Every structure is written in C-alpha cells, then in structure tokens.
Amino acid sequence: MLSRVAERLYWSARYLERVENTARLVSVYDDLLFDLPKDIEVSWFNLIEILSNEDAFEQRYKVKDERNVVKFLLADDTNSSSILSSLKMVRENIRTTRDVVPKETWELINELDLYAQQNIKQGINRSERHLFLNTIIEGCQKIIGLFAGTKSRDAGWHFLIMGRYLERADMGTRILDAAVALMLQSKPETRIQLGQVTWSKVLKSQSAYLDYRRTVRSSINGAKAATFLMNDPCFPRTLAYCLGQITESAAQLPRADSIRAKVDKILEFNYPLVSSEDLNDNFHNHINELQIAIIEIHHQITENWFHFRQGDAA
Amino acid sequence: MDKLTSHYQSSMFFDELIDEKGVARAPAKQLLGYLDSLSEEELEKRRITAEATIQEMGISFTVYTGEGNIDRAWPFDIIPRTIEAADWKIAEAGLKQRLKALNLFINDLYHDQNVIKDGIIPEHIIKDSKNFRPECVGITPAYGVWAHICGTDLVRDENGDFFVLEDNLRVPSGVSYMLENRAITKRVLPELFENESILPINSYTSQLFDTLAALSPRDIENPEIVVLTPGIYNSAYFEHAFLAQQMGAELVEGSDLFVDSDDCVYMKTIDGPERVDVIYRRIDDLFIDPEAFDPESVLGVAGLMRAWRKGNVALANAPGAGVADDKVVYAYVPAIIRYYLDEEPILNNVETFLCDDPEQRAYVLENLDKLVVKPANESGGYGMLVGPHSTKKEQALFAELITKNPRNYIAQPTLKLSTAPTLISKGVLEPRHLDLRPFILQAKDTYVTTGGLTRVAMKKGSLVVNSSQGGGSKDTWIVETKGQ
Numbered sequence: 001m002l003s004r005v006a007e008r009l010y011w012s013a014r015y016l017e018r019v020e021n022t023a024r025l026v027s028v029y030d031d032l033l034f035d036l037p038k039d040i041e042v043s044w045f046n047l048i049e050i051l052s053n054e055d056a057f058e059q060r061y062k063v064k065d066e067r068n069v070v071k072f073l074l075a076d077d078t079n080s081s082s083i084l085s086s087l088k089m090v091r092e093n094i095r096t097t098r099d100v101v102p103k104e105t106w107e108l109i110n111e112l113d114l115y116a117q118q119n120i121k122q123g124i125n126r127s128e129r130h131l132f133l134n135t136i137i138e139g140c141q142k143i144i145g146l147f148a149g150t151k152s153r154d155a156g157w158h159f160l161i162m163g164r165y166l167e168r169a170d171m172g173t174r175i176l177d178a179a180v181a182l183m184l185q186s187k188p189e190t191r192i193q194l195g196q197v198t199w200s201k202v203l204k205s206q207s208a209y210l211d212y213r214r215t216v217r218s219s220i221n222g223a224k225a226a227t228f229l230m231n232d233p234c235f236p237r238t239l240a241y242c243l244g245q246i247t248e249s250a251a252q253l254p255r256a257d258s259i260r261a262k263v264d265k266i267l268e269f270n271y272p273l274v275s276s277e278d279l280n281d282n283f284h285n286h287i288n289e290l291q292i293a294i295i296e297i298h299h300q301i302t303e304n305w306f307h308f309r310q311g312d313a314a
Numbered sequence: 315m316d317k318l319t320s321h322y323q324s325s326m327f328f329d330e331l332i333d334e335k336g337v338a339r340a341p342a343k344q345l346l347g348y349l350d351s352l353s354e355e356e357l358e359k360r361r362i363t364a365e366a367t368i369q370e371m372g373i374s375f376t377v378y379t380g381e382g383n384i385d386r387a388w389p390f391d392i393i394p395r396t397i398e399a400a401d402w403k404i405a406e407a408g409l410k411q412r413l414k415a416l417n418l419f420i421n422d423l424y425h426d427q428n429v430i431k432d433g434i435i436p437e438h439i440i441k442d443s444k445n446f447r448p449e450c451v452g453i454t455p456a457y458g459v460w461a462h463i464c465g466t467d468l469v470r471d472e473n474g475d476f477f478v479l480e481d482n483l484r485v486p487s488g489v490s491y492m493l494e495n496r497a498i499t500k501r502v503l504p505e506l507f508e509n510e511s512i513l514p515i516n517s518y519t520s521q522l523f524d525t526l527a528a529l530s531p532r533d534i535e536n537p538e539i540v541v542l543t544p545g546i547y548n549s550a551y552f553e554h555a556f557l558a559q560q561m562g563a564e565l566v567e568g569s570d571l572f573v574d575s576d577d578c579v580y581m582k583t584i585d586g587p588e589r590v591d592v593i594y595r596r597i598d599d600l601f602i603d604p605e606a607f608d609p610e611s612v613l614g615v616a617g618l619m620r621a622w623r624k625g626n627v628a629l630a631n632a633p634g635a636g637v638a639d640d641k642v643v644y645a646y647v648p649a650i651i652r653y654y655l656d657e658e659p660i661l662n663n664v665e666t667f668l669c670d671d672p673e674q675r676a677y678v679l680e681n682l683d684k685l686v687v688k689p690a691n692e693s694g695g696y697g698m699l700v701g702p703h704s705t706k707k708e709q710a711l712f713a714e715l716i717t718k719n720p721r722n723y724i725a726q727p728t729l730k731l732s733t734a735p736t737l738i739s740k741g742v743l744e745p746r747h748l749d750l751r752p753f754i755l756q757a758k759d760t761y762v763t764t765g766g767l768t769r770v771a772m773k774k775g776s777l778v779v780n781s782s783q784g785g786g787s788k789d790t791w792i793v794e795t796k797g798q
Contacts, residue, residue, distance in 0.1 A: 002570050003582045096546055099559040106372055254585050305584040
C-alpha cells in the first residue's frame, strides 16, 4: 500500500472520529444543563481549554459564552477541528482514496457533510441541538458500520483502525478531563450532587452507561466511572481497549515493535483511583501525561509508515 | 396516443436512427418501438432515474473556470445511439490498420526516418513538430509500439460513412465514461437488454490490463502496474481513479514514485520501496520528468526518462508518441498506411488543407467563413475557428495567425455531421450532432472497443461536442440485426 494512501486513510478515520467525539463532548455539556440545579454554574469555556484551543478561540471571540463556544466547536472554519472543518477533511481524504474504500463511503460522507452544512443552525441553537448532534453521531456510526461490514481487512483497514482508536483515546481522555475540571471548579458543598449527575452523563456520552451498570454493579461515582473508562478491557471506548486495538493493528504491519513500546509505556502508568477525592489536580496532570504519550504514538505511526525514507529496505 | 417519435423532424443531415422518410433504421427498430410504447411521464421518469444514478455513482468531470474548478455531474442523454454491427466491423478493421501504421511510423521517425528519405512526408513537418522528442531517438520500446492506447475521433457524413477526424495518441480520455454510460443505460432501459442483441463493452479494462502487463520489462507473473495521475484537480481524475480501481492497479501521483541509483522506478509503500514495471501515465510528456523536460514540473518523477531509456520501466503511451497526432501529420496518414502496410486505408480522412502549403493556404485564407481551422497541437476543442459561426473579426484574427505560423494550422470543410434523436425537454426529441471516440489498444495484440464514447452537441445546430464546452454524451449500441 502506498504511504500516501495509508496516511490519508489514517487521517480520514481520525477526523471522522473527531467529528463523532466533538458531538459527544458537546452533548455531555448540553445534557448537563438540563439536569443541574440552577445554582450550579457550568463554564462552557472548559470545553475550549480541554481541546487546547484557547488561542484560536480568543482570536475569534471576545465573549466566552455558550453560543460562541458551541459555534466554535461545531461550525467555525477558523477552527480546524470543528465538526464542519473535520467533515471537510474526511471528505477530501476519502475523495483521494476512493479506490481503496467501499464504494458507498463516498456517498455516505457526502450525505453527512451536506446534512451538517444545511442544519448547522440547529446545532448552534439550544432547542434542536440534541437532534443535530445525534444525527451527526449516527452518520459517523453508519460509515464505521459500512467499514465493519464491507472493508477488506488489508493494510488499509489497519490504518483506519489505528486512526480511529488513536483519536478516540485522545478524545476520551479529554472528555474525562472535562468532567474532572467541572468538579474541581464547583463549590465543595455541591460536589456530591454534581458528581452523580456529571458522571452518569459522561458514561452516557460514551454510550457506556449500561455496560458500566452491568460490569461494575454499583452506584455511579467519579472514581469508579473514571476507572471503568480508563481500564475496562471489553468496552470499545475505554483507553485500554483503544490502545489494544492500536497494538493489534500495528502488529499486522511491518516495523510494529516501536508502536508496541510506546503503548507499553502508557500501560505502565498506574494511577489507582480509590475515591472521588483522587480526581484532583494530580489526576488532571496524569491525564495530561497520557495525552502526551498518545501524541507520541501518533508521531511513531507517522515515522514508521508515512514519512518514507529512500533506501529503507523492503 | 401520440407517439414519441411521430413528431421527430429528421434533419437535412444523416440521422443514425431514423431515415429521411421517418422510418426507424434496422439497428434502431426495437429501441424506437420500445420508446414509442412509453408515455411522456414514463420517459421523464427514466430521465430522472439517469440523473439520480449519475449523482449516486459520483460520475463527474472537472471544468476549469475563472472562479476555480467545478466538479460537474456528467451530462447524459438517455436515448442510445445505435450502429449496425456489420458497419462497425469495417470501422474496427480500419482503426486497427491505422494504429498499426502509426506505430510503425513513430518507430521509424525515432530510428532511420525512411519515411522522410523516401519522400512520403517533408522533413520540416517533423523537424518543426512540437511533439517530436529528440530525447527518444534510437529507443525501441517493446514490440516497437509507442502508442499503446489511442482514442480516435470518428464522424459519419451525409451518407453514413465513417471518417477519421483526429487521432489522440498522447493521453486520450473518455473511456471510463463510455463504460459508465452503459452502466447507466442498463438501469434506465433494462427491458431492452433482455431482448436485443446489443454487443457488450465491458472487457475494456481487462484488455487494458493485459496490454499494460505485456509491456513489463521484467518477466514475472504479477508485474507492478500503476496509473500515474496529475492529481485530484485534473479534469480526468475521475477516470484515472476508475481505471486504476477496475484494473486493481495502484493510482499514484508523481510524489509517490522515485528513481533510485539503479535507474529503476520505485513507489513508496508502507513496506518500503517497491519496484514499478509499467506506468500508465496520464500526464503530458513535458511534465513527466523534471530532469529531462520542464524542470519546474512538480507532477512528474525525476529520472523517469533515464529509467525508461534503460528499459527498466515501460511507459504507456511512450514519450514522443504524440508526434503522430499532430494535425498536420494527420493529413499524411493515408500515405503512411500505404507506405508501411502496402494496403489501401479502410477508413478515410476528412479532407484537410495544410496551411503550410502556399496553394492550399491561399484557398484557406479566401474561404475562412466556410472552413473549420484548427491549430496543429491543441486538444479539447480549444483555439478553433468554426467559419460559418464566426465573426469577421475572428476571421481576421485567424488570417493573421495563419500567415504568421502556417505550419501550425490546418483547415477542413464544415462537416455535415450525422445526428441522432436526443431528449431535449419532456417528451420532445430533436436531432443533435454526434461524434464517436473508440479506443484502440496495441501491444502484443490489437483491440478495439465495441463502439466507443458517443459525444453529442446539446445545443441546436452546434458541432462542438467537447464536454468542457457544453457537450453531452450517449450510450453507444452496436446491434446485430442479422436475420431480421
């Protein structure tokens, strides 16, 4: 497989996953607002910080309110990670790799891109936001389902898998971080009440609520929910699962050892969460380190397979 | 009920489906009978199905405009064009004969140039040709074949006889649309394929694959074949991707390839470099190798000519093949066929005046309002003067251009191109002018597509069929009518 084609597949999977996770992230916040008591304040700007987008946001907007934050995340063309920008990137990457993906991929991505563009106002206004975000998530799932059902498990498949799970691991840790930040900003006396609402929303945003119930078999609290989302080996959106998928796919390709080494480094991080007290600034720093390690895996993937050096033996 | 074809005004030209008395010609009988059985609404439904199919299948082509490139849906007319199989057989033989002679001619030009020594073609015609590549002198590609893929434009005159309008030996395009037109028509008029003997066309991509594989310099079971495209912004990108996909070949851009110190071509893969045997290049000669030609080219691969000259990689079409699709050389093709094959040409040329010749030039300059003037080396219908449709000012401009550079222009009489019924609006058929581009392959064997790509001028009276200039397209049916 051509390095260029592999790279475009990898990025199309990353951007597609970014679209879905951005929709999930916004929907956690959106949902929270319905269920929280009025006296608890939620800062939408947290989302910008979590995605490390402060500079780009501040260049564009003065007021850090809900409308601007949502607009920035969903629609802004100055934000290269907004849902509309990411969809455009998926489309461009698929457009030039149409010969190696199922034929219907092109039609589905066009459909999704068109829907998002035509209904973006729904996403920005609160009243119909839920429907908009849900349709976006469903559109992404449709394409992932198409791949699952019809894409050959060749090298191209493994680049799609690595792109998807790397992005999911990255966004998953950011969503965790979003919840932690929210808790840390709240007044201590409201924390218990806020905790229950927040963590069940986080689980739901990851479609993990029922699996948590079945697997953990206890009431929802921050420490247990975070532990589940980091370590559960079976649920396909946890950090452990994502890393497992990356290693497995890398193992099917040449020069996989360097990837395995980087993944092993993350698995060695052991951060036991006993009680919700542990979800503190230290944990926030821990997540930061995880994200840096995830970025290192990305660099290794790029170096292994995309940045071709002449003279490398076949 | 009014029949669809009962109001059809067959033109003063040769109509391929309906004769001057309003009667269906033999190969069109079943088709027209069937169309007449459909109501206006039903026919409209079929047209809408075709449009939706084109959108769904993503069949598009790119138009270059002042505001950037636009990806447009493929313009398609649902009424197929029918040609009698027996007539087609003759054209097919003529096309094979023509390409065989042209390849002998090109090979001769890059070796002994006997054709010049024997006085068949004047030396300065070749010396002044923009497409003669001195870099190619002395090289003998596999089988002595230079033009492996040729798209020849045919027209039919007022008697229905075939004439060659031009040969495209550089990077002819359109074959994917020929195949897609058939796929659309099968969805739109499925009933007709059950009962009629319409000859299939779908073997083209496997024939193309075999032709390319036969060129491999390495004698191995699975030679590495790639399609080299200038990229997504090229007007024929859809076709490049289509052909690569259908052949199971890699679609590569220049930056995916490199020539190593062993003068072999490699592509950059996730497993490291992989040797490439055959390149079906869809990039013009001058851009394929910045080392040999245009140093500014970012589309090509540095060292490609070096690798090709050493015989380490096959290029289809070979660089320099374009010397034979010069429109001035065109005028000599009948003589070329006689010279190399000692046969009479089966297909005729359209009468052509060479502005290079003082007598013929004088005639052209006097009759600019009646003639079509073409530059020798352009394609896509650009830079032409269509005399009867031109203004005095345009004629004066061309008179100046011709006088300044006579070698670069030819002129032909305005052709009485044949027509076929075309759906113009709901329930209305009108005659529109057509041409036909069959594709001919030559390596070890020779192959001609069954029919080809029919292009149709959608504007009333227009003779310009190029899709970049408002032309449309139709499915082409070669129909066996034996025993009817």
